[in-house]
Amino acid sequence: MDSESERGRQVRERVLMMRDAAVNAMRSGGSSHLALTKLTEQWKQNDSSAF
Numbered sequence: 001m002d003s004e005s006e007r008g009r010q011v012r013e014r015v016l017m018m019r020d021a022a023v024n025a026m027r028s029g030g031s032s033h034l035a036l037t038k039l040t041e042q043w044k045q046n047d048s049s050a051f
Contacts (some may be wrong), residue, residue: 025032 024030027033
């Protein structure tokens with residue numbers, strides 16, 4: 001296998017790993033999902049305290 005083919009395989013493998021990490025982050029309970037939930041809760045608290 002030439003070095004260009006090997007590099008392509010490595011890039012594809014890395015992209016698949018990153019895709020899986022992104023999917024897991026957005027799942028319920030994932031890090032991104034939890035961060036967005038926390039942010040919306042803070043907005044709700046700030047909005048209700050303004051009145």
